[in-house]
Amino acid sequence: MKILASAELPQENQVHLNKIFPDDDFIFCNNMEEAEDYLADVEVLITYGTDLTEAVIQKAFKLKWIMVIAAGVDQLPFEELNKRGILVTSAKGIHKAPMSEYVFFVLMLVYRKGKVLIENEKNRVWTRDIHMEEITNKTMLIAGTGILGREIAKIAKAFQMRTIGVSRSGRQVEYFDTNITFKEMDTYLHEADFVVSILPSTPETKGFFQYKHFELMPKHAVFVNIGRGDAVSGEDVLKAIHEEEISHAVLDVFEQEPLPENHPFWEEKNITVTTHLSGVSPHYFDRALDIFSENLKKYKSKNNDMINIVDVKQGY
Structure with missing residues (x-):
């Protein structure tokens, strides 16, 4: 399975994901501009959510699941996601x-x-x-x-x-x-x-x-x-x-x-x-990717009981 990250992840987290999911093909990018070259072939996208537009979604022909490693999802292009039937999960609770x-x-x-x-x-x-x-x-x-x-x-x-x-x-x-x-x-x-x-x-x-x-x-x-x-x-x-x-x-x-x-x-x-920093923590990525890892295991086993599923029709 091809999994693309448009969110810049720390090196230790990249190594950890490759280690616990050795059968999957992870592509780690620093931003969506870098990630766009790989969008057409990926099934799963890890993102902060702020870099997602209708145009980006339309380029990802095989995309089935988006993991937003943030709690807020209000900036997502929900109409396009709903039309495509793309699953969205968030990192709600990590803050x-x-x-x-x-x-x-x-x-x-x-x-x-x-x-x-x-x-x-x-x-x-x-x-x-x-x-x-x-x-x-x-x-x-x-x-x-x-x-x-x-x-x-x-x-x-x-x-x-x-x-x-x-x-x-x-x-x-x-x-x-x-x-x-x-x-x-x-x-x-x-x-x-x-x-x-x-x-x-x-x-x-x-x-x-x-x-x-x-x-x-x-x-x-x-x-x-x-x-x-x-x-x-x-x-x-x-x-x-x-x-x-x-x-x-x-x-x-x-x-x-x-x-x-x-x-x-x-x-x-x-x-x-204060400058939108109430959620700042050195444990941010570990917590967000723990949620992703748990969900990836369920996704691969076709378990529908995934954590923090976003209702794309409601917008949260």
């Missing part, structure tokens, strides 16, 4: 450790006044006149109750938090005290000290959080977005901060990336900006 750590890191950064402490150290200022707070015993509302949402809720329990999960179905999910639907969220926002968005980018979630939602949150609430930037309007976040509807916003994703240097977010003391 649960770094991204859940990130959430609690930034919440403690805000509540324990991390920026102030660092600035005081830099300027050699000795003072204990800093108003710190605790994240323990607070209420956290998490929009998105999948693998990452459950991990965040699980860790929240170590801080004795009450957890509210928001999803389309509102079905009961482990580690959440309360599970509600998207439509029910408005009636719970006033209870949330922390609101965390891990929503993917779909037609249903674009512009999901609106200014009215910030108005419903407590004045001391902290809003964290690590899902997709288009889940909320930057103008609405900025207005919510200026009008003191919430106390702080932590944003790792944005409607436009990179965030322009002249964007007002950079100047706001009550907005913390």
Whole structure:
């Protein structure tokens, strides 16, 4: 079986794949430009997903399965994939450790006044006149109750938090005290000290959080977005901060990336900006390719119970 990687993979991962699948023909490229010469003959493609277009899919005459070694798949050419009946799987779940750590890191950064402490150290200022707070015993509302949402809720329990999960179905999910639907969220926002968005980018979630939602949150609430930037309007976040509807916003994703240097977010003391890195981890490739390896074994044995199958009709 010919397997093409348009995603640049570390040498040790290439060696490992060749070792555990010696009967398969792996072609490792650094980008899609290099990979295009091999597209016509491959059955399986490993990609980040961002390099896939309708034109690329049309060149891959024998392609049956695409493994996206990323959690997000919103940029895929779903219409073409659906028309061709191509199987798509993702690396959903590989970010649960770094991204859940990130959430609690930034919440403690805000509540324990991390920026102030660092600035005081830099300027050699000795003072204990800093108003710190605790994240323990607070209420956290998490929009998105999948693998990452459950991990965040699980860790929240170590801080004795009450957890509210928001999803389309509102079905009961482990580690959440309360599970509600998207439509029910408005009636719970006033209870949330922390609101965390891990929503993917779909037609249903674009512009999901609106200014009215910030108005419903407590004045001391902290809003964290690590899902997709288009889940909320930057103008609405900025207005919510200026009008003191919430106390702080932590944003790792944005409607436009990179965030322009002249964007007002950079100047706001009550907005913390990080550069779409909440999922960064030295274990990224190992975890993603473990999922691929497990799926390849199932694919070769015609086992339909593969991990993280993407619904190309729904777009996630």
